[in-house]
Amino acid sequence: MEKLNNNEIKKYKAIFFDFGGTLMCAESDNVAHLHMMKEVIQKYNLPAFPEDMVTKYNSFLFTKEMTLRDADPEEKSFTPLRESTKKAFKGVLAEYDIQPSKEDFQWFSKLFFENHKKYIKLFPETLLILRELKNTDLHMGIISDIDNDFQEFQFKVFGISEIFDSITTSEEVQSYKPESKIFQVALDKARCQGEESIIIGDSYKKDIVGGKKMGMTTIWINKFQPDNIDTETADFTVTHLKEISPILKELIK
Ligand SMILES: [Mg+2]
Incomplete structure (x- = not known):
């Protein structure tokens, strides 16, 4: 049984983060894509601008x-991101009547990892916030729509693998957010209820x-929809990661 200090009952047992766009800068992901497309243009000698091509690639x-x-509602089984990425590469080349071969796909996969390694970045405040939380007794988890290998790769690049008590990926549970399954698996790992987590x-x-469907306290980092009025599901709304510190101090004091 947990020892309570001065009869103080801590409400929260766990804190979960999304990864892309939350701890990792989404724009840096886009820079990686731009460099990938530059190499695609060069390899196939395409009459295209990298910026247009990245728009096309991302649109997939x-x-x-x-x-x-x-996911396509027609799609009955789970599709990992590596398959969607292949589809995007294929889609980009289809514009130029090029059918990628098995070797082309292998080349692209290598290009994908190399460029992400080179260009992806955390937000400047990410490590500070994570280190502050590490000093609390909260379970720290990641809930991310990502493939297992790419998640491990990115966390190794950033040197943050050790910070988290649990990492739950869409590939691991074979479903994407907002489906309950991925949240439930993460909550089970933290041994807590939705209501006891952020x-x-x-x-x-x-x-x-x-x-929110799982009863979690929600903090939305709203970067793209400042005029969105349908925000009542978010308990807190901020525009930058750094703004969560005072909220967390209130919540977990
Ligand atoms: Mg995200």
Whole structure:
């Protein structure tokens, strides 16, 4: 049984973060994509501008807020991101009547990892916030729509693997946010109820609506929809990650 200090009952046992666009700068992901497309143009000698091509490439994967597109409702089984990425590469080349070979896909996959390694960045305040939280007794978790290998790769690049008590990916649970499954698996790892946890994310539809359904306290980092009035599901709304510190101090004091 947990020892309580001065009869103080701590409400929160866990804090969860989304990754892309929340702890990692989504714009840096876009820079990686731009450099990938420059190399694609060069390899196939295409009459295209990298900026146009990255728009095209991203359109296969993301909404304009750089959150992952919803899976095709016709699709009955789970599609990992590496498959969607292949589809985006294929889609970009289809404009020029090029059918990528198996070797081309392998080349692209290597290019994908190399460029992400080189260009992806955390937000300047990410490490400070994570280190502050590490000094609390909260379970620190990640809930991310990502493939296992790419998640491990990115966390290794940033040197942040050790910070988290749990990491739950869409590939691991075979479903994407806002479906309850990914949140439930993460809560089980933290051995707590939704009501005893906080979720911080940049996607209203995925992180906030999905988290609230589980009873979590929600903090929305709203960077793209300042005029959105339909925000009542978010318990707190901020525009930058750094603004969460005073909120967390209140919540977990
Ligand atoms: Mg995100």
